[in-house]
Amino acid sequence: xxxxxxxxxxxxxxxxxxxxxxxxxxxxxxxxxxxxxxxxxxxxxxxxxxxxxxxxxxxxxxxxxxxxxxxxxxxxxxxxxxxxxxxxxxxxxxxxxxxxxxxxxxxxxxxxxxxxxxxxxxxxxxxxxxxxxxxxxxxxxxxxxxxxxxxxxxxxxxxxxxxxxxxxxxxxxxxx
Numbered sequence: 001x002x003x004x005x006x007x008x009x010x011x012x013x014x015x016x017x018x019x020x021x022x023x024x025x026x027x028x029x030x031x032x033x034x035x036x037x038x039x040x041x042x043x044x045x046x047x048x049x050x051x052x053x054x055x056x057x058x059x060x061x062x063x064x065x066x067x068x069x070x071x072x073x074x075x076x077x078x079x080x081x082x083x084x085x086x087x088x089x090x091x092x093x094x095x096x097x098x099x100x101x102x103x104x105x106x107x108x109x110x111x112x113x114x115x116x117x118x119x120x121x122x123x124x125x126x127x128x129x130x131x132x133x134x135x136x137x138x139x140x141x142x143x144x145x146x147x148x149x150x151x152x153x154x155x156x157x158x159x160x161x162x163x164x165x166x167x168x169x170x171x172x173x174x175x176x
Contacts, residue, residue: 044137052120098124102122102134107165116162117140118140121133
C-alpha cells in the first residue's frame with residue numbers, strides 16, 4: 001500500500017492491490033442521524049458531495065489536496081462548474097454515529113466526453129481492525145460552462161490528473 005498525504009491534507013491517495021483511490025475523511029454531525037440512531041439516507045448524499053468536492057476542487061489556501069483536486073470551483077470567476085446528472089446509491093449497513101471520520105473512498109469508473117462517473121464506497125473509520133462498507137454509490141458528474149450552462153469537454157489537464165484513479169465501475173448487487 002502506498003499513500004501520499006500531509007498534515008494539512010484534506011485527502012490522501014492510496015494504492016492497494018493495484019487499485020488507486022482517493023480517501024477522504026468525513027466527520028459525521030449529530031444532525032446527520034435520524035430517529036433510529038443511524039445516518040439518514042439523505043444525509044449520506046451530503047457526505048458523498050463533501051467527499052467529491054474535496055477530491056476534485058482545489059483546497060483553500062494553506063491546505064493541500066490530492067493531485068485530483070484541480071477544479072477552480074470555489075472561484076466566482078471559474079469558467080466551468082460541475083453538475084450531478086444522476087446518482088445511485090446502495091446502502092449495505094446502517095452507519096452509526098461516531099466521532100472519528102468515515103473513510104470515503106472514491107475513484108472514477110468511467111470517463112466520457114464531458115462527464116465522469118464518480119464511484120464511492122463509504123467505510124467505517126481507517127484504523128479499525130476490520131473496516132465495514134456501509135454504502136456504495138455512483139454519481140454522473142458533468143462539466144458545464146458557467147457562461148452558457150452547456151456541457152463542455154473534459155480538458156487534457158483533467159484527464160491527466162484523473163487518469164490514475166480510473167478503475168472498474170461499481171456493479172450493484174441489488175439492481176433489478
